[in-house]
């Protein structure tokens with residue numbers, strides 16, 4: 001039994017939540033291994049829409065143990081709100097477990113996130129402003145407060161006493177802003193800590209036990225490959241490791257336990273926040289994709305930047321994550337274009353780049369995309385199609401071409417946000433069987449799909 005990891009191939013918002021929900025229906029354990037409330041994962045089940053920022057999407061399955069692992073940064077207020085909204089809707093939280101080692105986002109982190117962005121002026125990153133970056137800064141600086149500290153009020157008081165003067169000095173002396181009062185903070189945090197305490201535990205031990213006893217483990221990636229702090233488009237990245245390697249950090253699951261790594265790729269590419277985006281469309285085609293794809297942030301409501309699919313980045317993503325298959329999403333959004341374009345290389349100063357310059361992302365600045373042009377498919381509603389074979393021939397050809405360029409099979413194709421708007425191409429096993437495919441090899445030979 002191999003664990004399955006689901007990651008985003010580009011800059012986030014690939015609809016990972018939908019695929020995690022689908023594949024996770026047979027998972028015993030779903031683990032979120034990184035990031036925090038910067039993520040926005042939407043899952044639609046029947047008439048119900050659920051938006052998750054922190055809790056793994058697997059919570060919708062009453063049989064699945066949901067772990068928020070050490071690598072996450074957790075805003076207790078956001079988490080309690082998310083938990084309450086799930087309980088109000090009849091979703092049980094009995095299977096939720098929060099790592100005592102996950103770091104706590106405190107109000108000063110969110111404040112600093114915003115102040116740092118303002119101070120950067122034109123060089124601002126366009127963060128989600130949720131305090132994610134400053135919380136990871138404290139983690140690396142060994143100044144962090146962890147969930148295990150939060151739920152132990154004596155320890156919380158001691159930790160705050162040590163760190164708050166430092167944060168207040170930053171806020172008042174550098175940013176000319178208001179300091180935080182320790183007692184007020186403690187009063188705000190106490191009821192949240194009490195609500196969260198029953199869920200906080202040693203999740204590494206839990207996950208390790210699940211793995212050694214042969215349970216089906218699914219990792220829910222948040223953010224995406226090009227937002228990885230090392231392998232992404234630094235500095236326009238998040239502060240964690242969304243790539244598949246991140247799934248083994250602080251989760252208690254070793255790399256050798258991973259069987260399949262699936263990359264969720266949109267049929268086009270989007271980005272929120274600043275940073276180079278070679279295939280960005282600043283014309284009515286980009287607007288059309290944005291409107292049809294509802295490309296507005298789940299977390300911040302910001303309009304997303306939209307462009308043609310970048311397969312230079314996709315091939316990088318296949319390599320760095322060790323993808324064994326791709327899940328192609330939002331195929332319905334591209335309907336109605338006469339022609340659809342796939343970026344297969346970049347050109348800069350007369351030089352053709354075929355590999356993503358992850359080692360020096362400054363090379364991306366000023367790159368012109370080189371496109372392969374494919375015939376589009378009619379503006380017909382493909383959102384109710386139930387078999388891959390019934391898709392318009394050019395839509396199928398598009399998926400085949402993307403998989404061919406990626407060098408790994410397309411294992412799922414999404415034509416809308418609902419669970420039933422998902423097609424399994426011929427020759428591909430159903431999602432539930434993915435846990436049984438041999439470790440580290442493509443789901444099926446790449447030349448099949």
Ligand code: IMO
Nearest residue numbers: 012013038039040126127128222223238272273
């Ligand atoms: P999901 O899980 C899209 C982006 C932000 C910004 C940069 C840094 O929904 O795919 P941060 O607040 O993390 O310090 O911001 O990273 N970003 C995301 N973009 N989807 C996400 O998550 C993102 N999480 C962070 O827009 O450019």
Ligand code: MG
Nearest residue numbers: 012013039040
């Ligand atoms: Mg998002």
